[in-house]
Amino acid sequence: MTNTTVTFNGLASARIDMRWLSEAMTQSYTADQTNKLTLPVGNKKIEVGELFNISGNFTNNTVQLEGCTPKLDYIGHALPKGAQLIVTGDCGHYLGAQLAGGKVTIIGNTLDFAGCSMREGMIEVKGNCADYLGGALPGHKKGIAGGTILVHGNTGNFTGDLMRRGIIMVTGDIGDYCGSRMIAGTITNLGKIGKQAGMGMRRGTLLLPELPEDMASTFTNCGRHNLGYLTLLLHQLRSHDSEFKSLHSMRRRVQKYMGDTSVGGLGEILIWIG
Amino acid sequence: MAIKLTGGEIYDPAHQVDGKKQDLYIVDGKVTHELPDNEKITETHDLSGCIVMAGAIDLHTHIGGGKVNIARTMMLEDEHAHPHHGTHVCRSGNGHIVPSTFSTGYRYAEMGYTACFEPAVLPVNARQAHMEMADTPMVDKGGYVLLGNDDFLLSMLQKNVSQSAINDYVAWILDASQCIGIKVVNAGGVHAFKYNQRRLDVDESGPAGITPREIINKLSRAVHELGVSHPLHVHASNLGIPGNFKSTLATMAAADGLPIHLTHIQFHSYGTEGDYKFSSAACEIAEAINAQPNVTADVGQIMFGQTITTSGDTMMQYFGHEHAHPKKWTVMDIECEMGCGVIPFKYRDKSFVNALQWAIGLEIFLQVNDPWRVFLTTDHPNGAPFTSYPHLIKLLMNRSFRNDAFSIIHEDAQKMSNLASMDREYSLYEIAIMTRAAPAKILGLTSQGHLGKGASANITVYRKQDDVEQMFAKPTLVFKNGTLIVRDGEVIEVVTGVTHVVKPEYDMGVEKSLSKYFDDYQTISLPNFKISTDEMIECIGSEVEVHPCTPK
Structure with missing residues (x-):
């Protein structure tokens, strides 16, 4: 076909x-x-x-969008299960917003609010993303509520703002305020992370290779842990064709920080050890 | 250069014209009934099969000021879901519940409205409110400035100063804020809320030792004595509380027979009967309005669906914040003058309370006998967005439609309302009164709301249809000051309206004590607080039309 x-x-x-x-x-x-x-x-x-x-x-069900430029907003908006969109070129704002089970692959960069308020499906970006990746559509109270976002590059500030469920995987660096106001879900990366990660997070997990800059005082160091479930999570992360395959499949030792205690403090920032 | 409108049925209650076929001419933006000598007809519109009314006037709609902007930013999902794309004449905008400024102007014009009045202009926020309204094209604007909870007035009342001193302050505020009337929101209650009080009844002393009755009494007298056309515009105490009709009746009595306008009275007409301890007191309220010719009211009808409530009544907004839908809200104090509460709300027909509120509003419309004293509003956006007016008109004009709508609301609410037994159907003439002639009269807009000789050529033409909702939603022609601005419900030319104001006379000596108050307590100095007419024209961007006051 x-x-x-x-x-x-x-x-x-x-x-x-x-x-x-x-x-x-x-x-x-x-x-x-x-x-x-x-x-x-x-x-x-x-x-x-x-x-x-x-x-x-x-x-x-498969469509290719060629010659894309950052002037095109709402690419792949609310695509349902089974629909697949492959985009060549840089995208505008709101890429894959409210995605409902479809798959969107971008060979290029995106602007703000990629994957915002998505419910299900997969967004794969072979480039960088700007701010509010997996955040909430303006006015909405929940960000990404399911599905996976995989970025083979860097992301901007407020990655996973108001995130509710799902996984955001970033092979490169993440900007400031990663996981801000996060309700639940998982964000993980392999590069650096900016300031004030987890600001206002209620629950959820940030799984990071190194400590964020300027960690807020509202996070509590809970010591070193050997978490069995990380093996399962790694199995999930390694199932995608990405640099996450380089993580050892049996790795599970982390330094754990709980927070943000100003809003309940049930979230966790896990830093890989060894 | 004259435009001839021929063959239309004219509804002009100000001149007792009820559906008479008559030709009208528009010359230099004014209406005339005969073609003056030396004038040539350049344009003729055949209006056979059409109804001709003056441009409609909305005397209570929140279209400018801080709280509307808070509502816009809070309901971004609404803005997002309703984009309005630009056309070759219109600018783009968005929003259904609280449209952006330009969209507000366009949507009003598309429904045949040519003037709108913002009822809650905080003195300290007046500049910003006027700027927003200046960005609202198509319609004339005006504002009612808020008093009654500000520290300065309360301290005057504490000191028991003379009525003339209060009159001077009221006149000064009207002048400084470029408004056309005075509004009181929950007199003294917003002030009491800051002292942790959660209720304040009409005859209860607040923290300043002043009762709401005294505040309303003094202010209504001040407005009357200054000769301001629009009576004191009162948002009564205890909004939304079961049993609040007693406070509403006490508020009417507080005016001592002087003119008083009670706004969104539907929210103030609740009893405490029945299993739910919530019932309709529309009958008592309507009887009181019928019996007291000094009282006017706008209804503030609710419509089912999502909206957002924006009010200066922080006390009652805080009371209602738990019902926010979606769950986000704000309540704040503003410079010790007033407050502001913004709470999204979804009225549901299957909720007993909401269903009964809907019925109460309609009961008031149908039981107040004099259409000159009851006005068609939804307290936009508190009861519903203004775009639901055509639907509301159909509910008033069509009994079977109303009863069909009534039959699907919450069953217990149906049992608590006698709406189904009301036979009254509003006529086109009565609709013209309550949306045109009466608001113009009560606001003192002598050249608007009628089609007499010399009136401003604000004219709305509807093509007759069986479905009045469709008819009122899409006028076939709308003229603003003689310019054809809307054809078949779509804006074809953008014009800007003026700001209507009053400038009562006052003793400049009032600035002496005000100056000290500003230096001690306010965030800006007195000269910067005042908005001059030059500033309105040159900086804010709106022409000003001053209406005369006749001091009594």
């Missing part, structure tokens, strides 16, 4: 809301139907066909 390919011609004067692509994928539109969808661009309404070249119909 040949893939459906959507190519952006890059001629937009303003930001573009890409929710039409999710609509076309979930409704299995033909190329003709899709070309005629109207799209607000700045103060004008234009047809999708004027900005995108579509080859093939949206009757199969």
Whole structure:
């Protein structure tokens, strides 16, 4: 089966809301139907066909988006189970927002709010992400509530803000305020981590290779632990094709910090030992 | 250059015109009934099959000021879910419950409204409120400035100063804040809340030793004696509390027969009967309004669905914060002048209390006999967003539609309401009164709300339809000062309205004591506090129309 390919011609004067692509994928539109969808661009309404070249119909579940630029927001918004989107190029804001089981792969970087308020599915970014990765849509009270985000690069500030469930895996560095206001879930990385990690976290786990800069005084050092469940977690982390495979599968010794005690303090920051 | 509107049925209650077919002309932005000599008709609109009314006026809608912005930022999910894309004339915006400023103007114009009044302008926030309103295009604006919980007025009352000194302060505040009326929110109650008091009844002394009755009495007298057209605009005590109708009746009595306007009275018409200890007191309230010609009221009807409540009444907002939906809220004090509480709320038809609130609002509409003294509002956004007005009009005009809606609300609420037995159906003439003529009259807008000779050409034309909701939601033509701004429910030209204000006379000596108060307690100095007319025009960006006061 040949893939459906959507190519952006890059001629937009303003930001573009890409929710039409999710609509076309979930409704299995033909190329003709899709070309005629109207799209607000700045103060004008234009047809999708004027900005995108579509080859093939949206009757199969895998779609390739080529020539993507940071002007395209809401790529892969709320894609359901079974839908797969492969994006080449850098993406705009709200990539994979409210994802509902689909899979989005980006060969490029993303702007803010990637994977925000997603419920299920997988986002794989072969590049860097900006702020609020896996955070909450503005106004919403929960960030990522399920699924996996895998970033083969670095992420910005407030990674996993208001995270509720799921896993965020980052092979590179994470910016400041990682896991801020986290409700539950797991964030792990292999590189450095910025200031004030876990600020306001209620529950959840940050699994890190080294201590964050400026660790808040509201985290309590609970000593060294040998946690059996980490073996299970590592099995999950190593199941993806990424640098996480380099972690030894039986590793489970960590230094444990509990916090943020200002909001209950049931969260944990685990630092690998040895 | 004249525009001729021919063949339409005119509803102009200010001149007792009830559906008469008559031609109208628009010359230089004014209405006239005969074509003046030397004028040529450049444009004719055939309005056969259409209803012609003056532009509608909303006398109580929260469209500007700090709390609206807090609501906008708090309900980002609403803003996010309702994007309004720009067109070749309109700017983009968003939001359904609390739309952004530009969208607010466009949506009002698309429903045929040409003037809106923000009822809660804090003196210290007046500059920001006017700036937001200046960014609200299409409609004329105005504000009611809040008094009654500010330290300065309470200290004046403590010292038992003369009525004329209070009049001077009230007039000064109106002048300094560029407003058209005075509003009191839970008189003394917001002040008492800061002293940990959770209730304050009308005849109960607050921490300053002053009762709400005294505050309302002094302020209503001040407004009356200064000759301000709009009576004291009162948000009574005990909002939302079962049994609060007694406080509402006491508040009406506190005015001592002087004009008083009770706002969102639906929220103040609750009894304590029945198994739920919550019942309708609409009958008592409507009877009181019918019996006292000095009392006017707007209803503040609720509609089912998600909305957000924004109020200066921190005491009652704090009381209601546990019902926030979604669970986020804020309550704050603002510069010891007033407070602000913002709580999202979802009214549900299957909730006994919400269902009965809905019925109480309609009961008040149907039991107040004089449409000149009851106004159509939802206290936007507290009861519902203003975009639900057409639906509300249909509920008032169509008994069977109303009864169908009534039959699906909470069953126990149906048993506690006599709404189904009410036969009254509002006529188009009465709707024109309560949305046009009466608000213009009570606000002292002599050139608005009617279609007499010389009136501003704010005209709304509806194509007659069986479904009045559809009809009122999408006027076929709307003129603002003679400019065609809306065609078939869509904005085709953007105009800016003016800000309506009053400037009663006062003794400048009041600034002497105020100056000391500002130096000692306020965060800005007195000269910076005052908003001049020049500032309104040159910096804030809104022309000012001053309405005369006739001191008594």
